[in-house]
Amino acid sequence: xxxxxxxxxxxxxxxxxxxxxxxxxxxxxxxxxxxxxxxxxxxxxxxxxxxxxxxxxxxxxxxxxxxxxxxxxxxxxxxxxxxxxxxxxxxxxxxxxxxxxxxxxxxxxxxxxxxxxxxxxxxxxxxxxxxxxxxxxxxxxxxxxxxxxxxxxxxxxxxxxxxxxxx
Numbered sequence: 767x768x769x770x771x772x773x774x775x776x777x778x779x780x781x782x783x784x785x786x787x788x789x790x791x792x793x794x795x796x797x798x799x800x801x802x803x804x805x806x807x808x809x810x811x812x813x814x815x816x817x818x819x820x821x822x823x824x825x826x827x828x829x830x831x832x833x834x835x836x837x838x839x840x841x842x843x844x845x846x847x848x849x850x851x852x853x854x855x856x857x858x859x860x861x862x863x864x865x866x867x868x869x870x871x872x873x874x875x876x877x878x879x880x881x882x883x884x885x886x887x888x889x890x891x892x893x894x895x896x897x898x899x900x901x902x903x904x905x906x907x908x909x910x911x912x913x914x915x916x917x918x919x920x921x922x923x924x925x926x927x928x929x930x931x932x933x
Contacts, residue, residue: 774845774858775821778811779836780804788820788839811841813859818843846921856923862893863901863928882906892928894921 784804786792793801812818822840845858867889870877877886882905890901892914901923903910913922 775840775842776811777838777840778807780807780811780839782823782837785823785837785839789823808841811839812843854919854921856894856921861923861928864891864898865889866891866898886910888912890928892923 780788781800781804783796783800784807786794787796787801787804788808796804808818808820818841820839820841824838843858845856846854847857848854868887871889877883884904886903886905888901888903890912891898892901893899894914895916899914899916901912901914902920903912905911911922912924913920915921
């Protein structure tokens with residue numbers, strides 16, 4: 767993952783005739799049904815990522831039995847978006863997460879006397895960049911903002927960014 771741009775990539779298989787539509791947004795030559803199917807394939811491959819963009823297609827379709835004449839497309843997406851207010855927000859695939867209680871949590875204690883603060887460790891950890899990272903909560907009232915830290919940067923998340931149990 768490119769730390770400076772927070773960009774990563776993925777691949778998927780689809781019919782070669784969708785290349786112009788995926789890369790140039792040109793749907794001439796494909797029917798409305800094919801366009802709908804191309805959109806469905808892309809949405810499934812990118813899991814609906816807001817910032818995903820197809821950038822490449824393999825030069826020749828692979829006619830082996832495994833690919834059955836489909837082409838390999840490459841898409842890129844931003845996993846972290848820096849807003850104009852300077853705050854980083856996670857925008858990628860749902861993150862794998864786990865519960866890992868800290869000793870004071872196991873004892874039923876609070877991190878601060880009031881329960882409020884800018885960096886309250888939660889019992890959650892997320893897998894990001896091949897490493898488990900603690901989720902912290904910035905809380906000063908009835909609700910808080912959760913984030914994890916990468917290279918000294920706070921990256922804010924919400925529960926929509928977490929994989930649900932059983933996935």
